[in-house]
Amino acid sequence: MKNVDVVIVGGGIVGLTTALAIRAQTSLTVAIIESQPLNTISAQPHIRVSAINAASQQLLTNLGVWPEITDSRLQAYQKMHVWDKAGFGHIDFTQQDLPSNANSKQDLGWIVENDVLRNALWQHAENDNGIVFIEQKLSSLSIGGAEVFLTIDGQMPVSAKLVIAADGANSWVRGQLDMPLSFRDYDHHALVATVQCAQGHQNTAWQVFLETGPLAFLPLYNQDQCSIVWSLPPEAAQRLKQLDNEQFNKEIIAASDGKLGQIQLVSERATFPLTMRLANDFVKQRVVLIGDAAHTIHPLAGQGVNLGLVDAAALAQTLAQSVQSELDLADPQALGHFSRWRKADASDMILAMESIKQGFALQQKLPKFIRGMGMSLVNNIPAVKQLLIKQAMGLNDNLPELAQAKDNLL
Numbered sequence: 001m002k003n004v005d006v007v008i009v010g011g012g013i014v015g016l017t018t019a020l021a022i023r024a025q026t027s028l029t030v031a032i033i034e035s036q037p038l039n040t041i042s043a044q045p046h047i048r049v050s051a052i053n054a055a056s057q058q059l060l061t062n063l064g065v066w067p068e069i070t071d072s073r074l075q076a077y078q079k080m081h082v083w084d085k086a087g088f089g090h091i092d093f094t095q096q097d098l099p100s101n102a103n104s105k106q107d108l109g110w111i112v113e114n115d116v117l118r119n120a121l122w123q124h125a126e127n128d129n130g131i132v133f134i135e136q137k138l139s140s141l142s143i144g145g146a147e148v149f150l151t152i153d154g155q156m157p158v159s160a161k162l163v164i165a166a167d168g169a170n171s172w173v174r175g176q177l178d179m180p181l182s183f184r185d186y187d188h189h190a191l192v193a194t195v196q197c198a199q200g201h202q203n204t205a206w207q208v209f210l211e212t213g214p215l216a217f218l219p220l221y222n223q224d225q226c227s228i229v230w231s232l233p234p235e236a237a238q239r240l241k242q243l244d245n246e247q248f249n250k251e252i253i254a255a256s257d258g259k260l261g262q263i264q265l266v267s268e269r270a271t272f273p274l275t276m277r278l279a280n281d282f283v284k285q286r287v288v289l290i291g292d293a294a295h296t297i298h299p300l301a302g303q304g305v306n307l308g309l310v311d312a313a314a315l316a317q318t319l320a321q322s323v324q325s326e327l328d329l330a331d332p333q334a335l336g337h338f339s340r341w342r343k344a345d346a347s348d349m350i351l352a353m354e355s356i357k358q359g360f361a362l363q364q365k366l367p368k369f370i371r372g373m374g375m376s377l378v379n380n381i382p383a384v385k386q387l388l389i390k391q392a393m394g395l396n397d398n399l400p401e402l403a404q405a406k407d408n409l410l
């Protein structure tokens with residue numbers, strides 16, 4: 001039997017970051033169980049990308065991971081342009097909208113391919129001799145009084161004091177432990193692809209709200225390419241996926257009001273069903289849920305992985321405090337606090353996504369001039385814009401716990 005302090009099930013972006021964050025603050029030994037090998041980085045940008053906010057960038061910098069990707073396949077953006085297709089309203093966020101204490105040269109966010117980020121995290125974890133990788137699917141888990149026992153096909157069994165489930169939206173661990181979950185279908189599928197834009201992306205993240213849902217253009221490191229996330233009802237997404245390229249190009253140019261000029265599809269298209277999920281409790285005995293295993297949200301504000309990375313920092317901080325106070329790693333009070341904190345943050349984010357989605361759906365029913373007025377009003381009130389931008393960048397320090405986690409890692 002192999003003994004470690006902590007087992008992390010799932011070596012995705014969140015699981016790997018958690019392993020590095022724990023090791024940055026403690027000498028706990030960590031095993032990562034991951035069934036999917038790393039993808040090789042393709043010459044062309046991969047279609048799955050993430051918008052990384054300032055808080056996540058800071059965390060990844062402090063873990064030493066960020067500098068390894070900055071020069072290669074990363075695109076910063078200094079502007080966000082959001083508009084309503086059916087009205088005349090729009091909101092622009094620029095560096096001038098940042099809080100006065102922020103660095104006026106601060107980028108608003110970064111677009112990075114998921115595979116690029118995951119590879120960089122994996123390489124860092126591999127270089128840490130306190131982290132072991134078990135590249136296999138977890139097949140059983142049983143919780144004892146002081147330990148959790150895990151069996152893995154074809155491998156030596158493992159025991160740990162704590163198991164962290166970072167095994168994604170359909171978490172096997174969560175299901176195995178019957179941890180209750182609230183969920184709701186967003187009635188949207190996200191179509192993702194890479195497109196070439198004649199006018200370039202201008203270091204801007206673009207998003208248009210259409211009657212059927214939002215269409216985002218996320219700037220890629222190739223100055224004339226964007227990754228698109230087009231959220232629409234499932235049948236509409238399937239129709240777009242099956243259109244021939246020429247017809248698809250026509251529809252996306254029309255949908256974007258030609259703001260990025262002529263647009264051409266340059267990749268395959270893939271669709272993902274979108275569901276809101278929120279675990280009732282993020283902790284059960286010696287098991288903690290984080291990342292998509294604990295919560296999934298609509299990608300319209302690009303916050304899913306950012307939320308998961310705060311889970312990673314918060315859990316690492318919780319465990320470091322338990323070690324310092326010589327507490328059991330599964331101390332119910334410490335983990336209970338973690339669970340309430342992170343669930344409150346995830347619930348707020350779910351509500352915010354709901355308000356934006358419903359707000360735009362409702363707007364469609366209003367007369368055109370009133371729709372335009374709403375957005376223009378927001379665009380002209382600096383305090384409201386500052387609040388929105390701080391939220392998007394993960395710089396909202398209202399929670400004292402987050403401020404403390406930032407002191408340690410973020």
Ligand SMILES: Cc1cc2nc3c(=O)[nH]c(=O)nc-3n(C[C@H](O)[C@H](O)[C@H](O)COP(=O)(O)OP(=O)(O)OC[C@H]3O[C@@H](n4cnc5c(N)ncnc54)[C@H](O)[C@@H]3O)c2cc1C
Nearest residue numbers: 010012013014035051138167168291292302303304305306
């Ligand atoms: C279309 C779309 C666009 C998005 N855009 C953004 C964005 O711009 N910004 C943002 O912040 N978020 C975005 N998100 C959300 C983001 O992609 C997810 O929140 C994030 O990838 C979740 O990471 P994770 O590590 O928690 O889970 P995952 O990436 O799902 O990783 C889970 C890992 O666990 C492994 N695993 C599962 N079961 C087992 C098992 N039994 N044994 C061993 N290993 C196992 C899997 O192989 C996988 O590697 C988007 C989501 C979608 C659908």
